[in-house]
Amino acid sequence: MCMNAAEWDDIPSHPSHFAARKPQPRRRKDRGFTRKRSIEDKGEKDIELKNLKLYLENRTIIEENEKLRRKASLLHQENLALMSELQKKKLHFISSHPASSVTPSS
Secondary structure: OOOOHHHHHHOOOOHHHHHHOOOOOOOOOOHHHHHHHHHHHHHHHHHHHHHHHHHHHHHHHHHHHHHHHHHHHHHHHHHHHHHHHHHHHHHHHHHHOOOOOOOOOO
16 A cells, blocks of 8 residues: 655654664564473473383383392202202211111001
8 A cells, every 4th residue: 555745754764763662572473383482392291201210110110120139040040959968868877777677668
């Protein structure tokens, strides 16, 4: 639309007019996108935090599992040693008591 001369006179053109105005804060046109991004960032941070907690929990479980494996190994070795000792005593008992002197129970 074209302006006539009278309308041009109404438009302030002096620099002092612009200097006296308070600067208006600029508004972003993509506010919704920024909000969406901040929500996504928060969601990603929540996921990262949960992931870290799960990782630490897994490390604790793995360490406990390793301790239990070592303990089970020691118990297995002790069991083998006791079984060997029992076999030796059994052989010693059988060799020291001849079969003729042992009477079967009826």
